[in-house]
Amino acid sequence: MTVALIYNLKAEALSHLSHGDDGQQLSSPNASTSPSDSTLDLRKRHKEKDMYAEWDTEETVNAVRDAIAERYNIVMIEANEQAYPKLVTVRPDFVFNIAEGLHGVSREAQIPAMLEMLRIPYLGSDPLTLGICLDKARAKEILSYHKIPTAGFTVISSMGQFEDVRLKFPAIVKPLHEGSSKGIYNSCVVRNPDELANEVKIILDTYNEPALVEDFLPGREFTVAMLGNGDDVQVLPIVEIKFDALPDGVNPIYSYEAKWIWDQRDTPLDVFECPARIDDSLTDEISMVCRDAYRVLNCRDWSRIDVRLDSHGRPNILEINPLPGILPNPEDNSCFPKAARAVGVSYNQLINAVLDIAMKRNGITPITKTSEVAILTQ
Ligand SMILES: Nc1ncnc2c1ncn2[C@@H]1O[C@H](COP(=O)(O)OP(=O)(O)O)[C@@H](O)[C@H]1O
Ligand SMILES: [Mg+2]
Numbered sequence: 001m002t003v004a005l006i007y008n009l010k011a012e013a014l015s016h017l018s019h020g021d022d023g024q025q026l027s028s029p030n031a032s033t034s035p036s037d038s039t040l041d042l043r044k045r046h047k048e049k050d051m052y053a054e055w056d057t058e059e060t061v062n063a064v065r066d067a068i069a070e071r072y073n074i075v076m077i078e079a080n081e082q083a084y085p086k087l088v089t090v091r092p093d094f095v096f097n098i099a100e101g102l103h104g105v106s107r108e109a110q111i112p113a114m115l116e117m118l119r120i121p122y123l124g125s126d127p128l129t130l131g132i133c134l135d136k137a138r139a140k141e142i143l144s145y146h147k148i149p150t151a152g153f154t155v156i157s158s159m160g161q162f163e164d165v166r167l168k169f170p171a172i173v174k175p176l177h178e179g180s181s182k183g184i185y186n187s188c189v190v191r192n193p194d195e196l197a198n199e200v201k202i203i204l205d206t207y208n209e210p211a212l213v214e215d216f217l218p219g220r221e222f223t224v225a226m227l228g229n230g231d232d233v234q235v236l237p238i239v240e241i242k243f244d245a246l247p248d249g250v251n252p253i254y255s256y257e258a259k260w261i262w263d264q265r266d267t268p269l270d271v272f273e274c275p276a277r278i279d280d281s282l283t284d285e286i287s288m289v290c291r292d293a294y295r296v297l298n299c300r301d302w303s304r305i306d307v308r309l310d311s312h313g314r315p316n317i318l319e320i321n322p323l324p325g326i327l328p329n330p331e332d333n334s335c336f337p338k339a340a341r342a343v344g345v346s347y348n349q350l351i352n353a354v355l356d357i358a359m360k361r362n363g364i365t366p367i368t369k370t371s372e373v374a375i376l377t378q
Contacts, residue, residue: 001367003072004092005065006099006111008079010055054100054180063328067351068096071368079111087118094359095122100323105177106131108323123358125300125322133297133320134177136212146296148289149316151217156200157210170216173199175207179321181256183207189216189251217316219309221254222276224290225324225339227302227354229361233294235287236339240276245269265331272333274342286315293317301358304336
């Protein structure tokens with residue numbers, strides 16, 4: 001049986017330093033470590049690298065390839081314009097999709113849409129779920145419809161729109177459809193209309209996309225790795241993001257600076273705690289809200305869900321990541337592999353477990369290299 005791994009590889013020049021989550025590594029060779037650095041300067045400096053923040057490094061792509069190759073014949077397909085003809089020629093039996101795409105709001109949906117057209121079964125969520133989750137406001141609309149807690153929000157597409165908008169402060173301003181903390185800087189937490197207008201303008205100008213303005217959730221933050229489908233969805237040990245590890249005086253958010261600049265391999269920020277130190281009732285409440293979000297958004301096989309407590313201590317959904325980051329090196333603090341390690345599941349076991357889950361969902365009996373040899377020698 002042949003499994004194709006479809007991926008976007010970050011160019012070598014962009015991937016030589018730093019670390020973080022969401023399937024990426026980003027360099028910051030000249031980055032200041034000062035939290036007082038001007039946001040605008042930082043954004044300019046990082047904009048080009050920022051563009052590829054979601055893509056995977058060679059280290060990640062190779063690690064996933066090696067894990068799959070333990071049991072299957074593997075074909076590597078880069079998610080570029082040649083992906084479609086290559087898929088037509090190769091026609092793999094199954095696809096392990098980790099491609100984040102590059103262009104447009106439907107970028108994560110493009111490869112799964114090709115696979116559906118070609119009727120090639122694949123791992124992970126379908127194009128619709130990937131598209132919806134990348135547009136954080138669309139995902140929040142669905143959550144709200146199902147009465148799943150999520151912060152109040154407004155989408156601002158132009159500076160002229162401000163007059164119609166009534167907002168509470170503090171608020172947080174983020175790009176509508178990015179990941180990997182792209183565009184989420186320390187200064188994105190705003191406390192008055194002037195700060196708000198300034199941040200919205202920066203997002204409209206820098207990313208050329210609407211700004212999502214949300215009520216600021218002041219409580220503890222968690223990220224939750226989920227595996228499985230239907231009644232078999234498993235919640236892995238919850239990871240807490242500990243804001244007391246951030247430099248003094250900065251806003252308590254997991255910002256671009258926190259992910260890419262203040263956290264370096266030689267001076268790591270101790271931001272994650274897994275399993276989170278929370279009591280059983282909060283664990284249950286967080287798990288329940290994540291299971292509900294996973295279900296109503298039709299997530300498949302796996303996802304990582306960000307959660308933050310509101311002022312009443314109630315868990316709210318921040319966002320759903322149906323293409324979770326899976327950096328293999330434990331030093332890189334990637335939360336999905338970290339949660340798996342907390343229950344004794346190694347990286348290769350995790351990759352193969354999700355592959356089994358996805359094949360089962362597709363009604364496919366895995367024919368591994370070992371079983372192929374057994375069949376041939378019968
Ligand atoms: N409504 C909110 N209230 C408080 N903090 C928030 C809110 N939205 C985002 N954040 C902070 O910003 C971080 C990044 O936001 P998120 O929507 O998860 O973006 P990304 O897709 O880049 O991970 C979160 O981990 C959290 O610390
Ligand atoms: Mg997030």
